[in-house]
Amino acid sequence: MVMEICGVAGQFSLSLSLSLSIRYGCVQANSVSGLTKTWPRVSMAAVSSTGKSELESRNRMFVLGMGFVGQFFAQELKNNGWIVSGTCTSVAKKKELEDRGFDVHVFDSNEPDLSALNTLKYYTHLLVSVPPVVGIGDPVLQHKQLLRSTLMDGNLQWLCYLSSTSVYGDSGGAWVDEDYPESPTSESAKLRLLAEEGWLNLAYDLGLSMQVFRLGGIYGPGRSAVDTIIKREALSEGQKKRTTKKFTSRVHVEDIIQALKASINIPSTGRIYNIVDDDPAPREEVFAYASKLVGKKWPAQIQQNTSGRAELLTQKHGEKRVSNARMKKELGVRLLHPSYRSGLQSIINQMEAYL
8 A cells, every 4th residue: 555645856946045846746945044844745836925835825625535525625625726635545546536636645544654644734724534444443543643743743723523423323313412422333433433532632632623523424416315316226235224214314515515614714622513404304205305306307217216115114213313503503504405305406407417
């Protein structure tokens, strides 16, 4: 496994007696005083009127785990002028993300190369979207001392850990908020809670602004009930488990992104937020609506998707309904998709052809 930063060799001369040498994927800035600072190659830096390089003056986000949410967030920030880097889990994904203009490290939880963690000192913002691994726990917190020393030497202004509402366990269908006692039942949920505590403790020790986002079931373009029906996919094991739940809290990826942006503007210390929509509807209701949307747009194409029908008829248990009141009140988030209905309608509106 290789964790790397790719760069292009070259020499650039700038004013203010500042030269930038780009070698082996790093930018080295040499000032007149002889002090040296080595930066990861995240852009070609230019000197601003204040004497700071563009790299030093711009907001810089590092996304640990550029999966579904991480990629959407990275693209949104990049579109708004941020410098964005991150990690992924394969060389193929690395190339795909680099083709989109991101600097990406490959991070394998089982064989971690720690060079990416050393680069965190150069970033102003950090999003952690790496799931815990059974038998390992949080793969980044396994290197807590290196992480601590790196962040102590850096300029981190904002840190957010993406967790899951699964840490609450089953409340029998009652509404739960962030003060509800956690009672995770699955191994993955237990590891999520341990990871939350680990990141919160680290941030507290370092005096960093940090928040935990507990996400409901994530959906969006390419990952929704509409997509499952169109592709006629069989239910995954995770989907089969969710069919037994009377209530399922979910959230559109666009609303996760706007909540993240809001928290950057309103930083907190150790605050936990549930990031879900207003409608914890059962999965069968969501799929019935999605099927209706697909049939309306492509009446000649849609076929009855019977995959998983038996699972949908199983006995339901309550699980939980998750409140988003704190997110709305403290972060000022107004949901773009308060229900799966508007979310799925938005997704199908963006589809030009039946896949």
